[in-house]
Amino acid sequence: MGVSSVHSPEQQPSPEITGLLQGTNLTIAYGTHTVIHDASLHLQPGTVTALVGPNGSGKSTLLRSLSRLHSPNHGTITLNKTTPINSLSAKEFARQITLLSQARPTPAGLTVHDVVEFGRHPHRHGWRGTDPHGPDAVKRALALTGIAPLAHHYVDTLSGGQLQRVWFASALAQNTSILLLDEPTNHLDLRYQVEILQLMRQLADTHSITVGVVLHDLNHAAAVADTVLVLDQGQVVAEGPPHLAFTSDLLTTVYDIDVVVTHTTPTTVTVSTPTTLTLRAQPRAHTNQPAPVC
Secondary structure, eight states: OOOEEOOOGGGSOOTTOOOOEEEEEEEEEETTEEEEEEEEEEEOTTOEEEEEOSTTSSHHHHHHHHTTSSOOSEEEEEETTTEEGGGSOHHHHHTTEEEEOSOOOOOSSOBHHHHHHGGGGGGOBTTTTBOTTHHHHHHHHHHHTTOGGGTTSBGGGSOHHHHHHHHHHHHHHTOOSEEEEESTTTTOOHHHHHHHHHHHHHHHHHHOOEEEEEOSOHHHHHHHOSEEEEEETTEEEEEEOHHHHOOHHHHHHHHTSOOEEEEEETTEEEEEOOOOOOSOSSOOOOOSOOOOOO
16 A cells, blocks of 8 residues: 655744654564564654554554664664764753653652653753752643642552653653653543643644654544554555545555544544444343352
8 A cells, every 4th residue: 555645835844943853764673574664754843743553553663763762774763854863872862852652660669759850860960960950840740741749659559540641741851852652641541631632732832842652542643643644564554634644445444444534624533433343242141040159
């Protein structure tokens, strides 16, 4: 399946813009198994770019390559058009790009404030690790993610959803121009899913942060993203604004299930699957027999 790409003129960055992360003709493999085939993507300041596709399509692998966790076998990844990301020191890189990955530990004996403060490590100077802007950055991150009341709670006593927001806050405290998020709404109830999506949009719109995010929910991607990349079997098969990149035929082919894309306005869409789930083929048999007593 060939890639379809639609870009509007206002999405093209000017040469002076910083926070531009580009991957060009990336091929990525695990050993002899190629999982990404000649993929290109451009993450731009003040925008949200969502990577979507079925399980195993290569979304997370592609995102990890942008954060230097998996080097591409072929292709280039550059920051601000000219700087190869591999030319940066670890600290320089961490001051530019933050990754919130799926796999994160649950540290024992540390408070929420401690974990969020980890995000300030790249900004510490000297042998004493001074960071004059650290306290304000941590305070802001705790407030934005709604976990300030939990600041002195131990993280190993939190729920999965609370812990997810702690790690998100740590990423925000890092205060970079580029934020990469791998399924950040996992384990969150509906309210906090919406709040995280709104926060992503706020960071892009208000602070000109470059946001790249892997999402499973196509309606979330349609609602929050300026650009979506649809991946299928390691290939980018569509790219552009959601209302142009998402089509019923494309998503039906990619997900191997009937998908309907409805245009609610000229530039917004909703995605649905008309297939009816059959949870139980036959009604459960009822008897008048009393339950056995153990």
